[in-house]
Amino acid sequence: MCDYVTQVKETCDALVDSGSPISEVEQIASILNRLTLEYNHFVDVITTSRDPINIDGVISVLVDVETHIDDPF
Template identity: 50%
Template sequence: MRAYTMQIKQICDLLASCESPVLVVEPLTTILDGLPPEYDPFVAVISISKDPYNVDIVVSILVDVKTHI
């Protein structure tokens, strides 16, 4: 899970360094969209939250979920 999310973060950082800024929601959307169906309940909670999640928090949640699955 960490390798998957780090790869997405690296791509976003690369795009940002090329003066192609990536919106904060894009990395999160990309991470969440690429997850298998067993993560759907967590994706739903993160997606409908009124409080925005940053990438680091989402990665932490997903790593915890992966440990329990």
């Protein structure tokens, strides 16, 4: 997950450097849209939350989820 998120962030940084910035909401959408099916429940929770969530919060949730998927016990 960390490698995946790093790739997305690097792409977003390259867009900023080229004069085409991408909003944090678009960055989050980009990350969530390409996750595998096993993350669907968490994507639903993130996208339907009434509390605003920033990209660092999304990354934190996804890294935690990955840890539980890889080691369920």
